[in-house]
Structure formats: C-alpha cells, structure tokens
Amino acid sequence: MMTAPEIAVLAAGHYVHWGVIKVSVTNFAIIVSMVVVFVLALVVPFPHGDRDGSDRHRDRS
C-alpha cells in the first residue's frame, strides 16, 4: 500500500527540465504533437476535387 507522500509524488506528474524551462511531459507531448500536425499540414498533399474550378491566385486586397 502506498503512503500519502508516494501518492502525492505520483499525482504531481512527470516534468522535463532544460535550464529555466520546465514543462510537464503531458504538455510537452501535446506541443510536439501540434508541431507534427503543423508540419504534416504543410507537406501532405491536399486532395483536389475541382482543380480547374478554383480561382487562380485571385487576390482581392
């Protein structure tokens, strides 16, 4: 059976440190996942349903 301090240590989660930077493993995993999704959004080809129907470089600014 775990003692109260042992439970408290488990509940505190795990953290990673780089100098002044301290981030929980969970938050770090979320940030890494977001970066991965960002890179995938840049490199994964987008399906072209109607290539000829799109407006070519139309800029209304």
Next chain:
Amino acid sequence: MSAAPQVSPAETGGSWTAWLRSKITGLVPAGQALPDRQPAYVASWIYVFGVLTLAALVVVIGSGLALAVGGSAWWHTSSLGHFVNSMHLWSVELFFAVMVIHLWGKFWMAAWRGKRGLTWMTGVVAFVASIGTAFTGYLSQSNFDSQWISAEAKDGINSIGVGAWFNVLNPGQMLLWHVVLLPLVVGVIAVWHVVLVRRHGVVPPLDAGPPERSGG
C-alpha cells in the same frame, strides 16, 4: 477590393433600414460571403485550421449552452452531465490547438500583407480573449481545481492592479464573465475576423506571383 458601393442615408431617401441593408451587403464583395471557389493556393491542409477553429468554437458554445441549462449539480453528478462537461473541455483543447496551428501558419506566411493588418489584429485579440474565457472557465468548474487555480492566480492578478475589478476569488463574477461577457467578446471578434477574411480574401503564399485575374 471590390466591395459593393456604399450608399449614404440621403441616397436611400432617409430610410435607415435601406442604409443599414446597404452597409451589411457591402461588408464583403458580392458572392464572397459563402464562396464556393477559392484561389488555387488554398488547396493546402494549412488553410484548413481556421475553419477547424470555427468548428471547435461552435462545439464549445453548444456544449457550454447545455452546461448552462443543466447547472453545476448536473455536470458534477450525472453521466450525461459528465459527458457534456468533458465535451466542453476537449472542444476547448482542440479549439486552442488548431487555433495555435492556424496562428503558426499565418505568421510564417506573413498573413498581414495586402492590407490585412486588421484581420491579423482581430485574430490576435480573439486569441487573447479566448485565453481569458478559458481561464474564467477553469475558475467556474465549482470544484477543488477551480479553488486551487483561483488561489494561485489572485496574486498575479493583484500584481497587475486589476484585482479590485476582476476578483478571481469571486466565483459568481468569474462565472458571469465566462458565460456572458467574454463569449460575447470572442464571438463578436470572431465574426469580425471572418468578415475581414471574406472581404480581403485569403492571403497568397509569399512566393506567389502577381495575381492571375480569372473570370470567377
């Protein structure tokens, strides 16, 4: 920009409804309120994250309305209340994740180009207002988490001198900011942001050549 011509009240015979109608229809160019065509460069997944943010916001507001109907006893005790509470939390998590990816994409394509500075700034303000809305949401859970977060936050809020007006230890005030004031701010700015995007069009990539004018 090819927005519809603006009409003064004198030109509409003094009719304020006709004047207001012309203002509303002139907000975006004809056919651009709900367009069915986009420039070719929009065929990239990075352009999807803005509308994903809007979709998440719709789920956030919908689940928030359900929580408001049921109340805290409902979302703490019933299984359906737990589900809707979790849906509200996770739609917020997704809202922020896709909004930040949208922000990264727009930052690296310098999306403020082409007189889109106000579009960029409304996005910035919407992001900041969303953080405030999420923060007051954490304070409105009515559990030990919200007590802990408010106790941790009070010194920071007091240190910037606004604690007398924005009291994080007052759950009633935080709940009302969360369900009335801040959602109104986020909603209005989000609509303004979308109108500006539709008004100026999606920003072209940095390496795009001069616009090719098409018939569409």
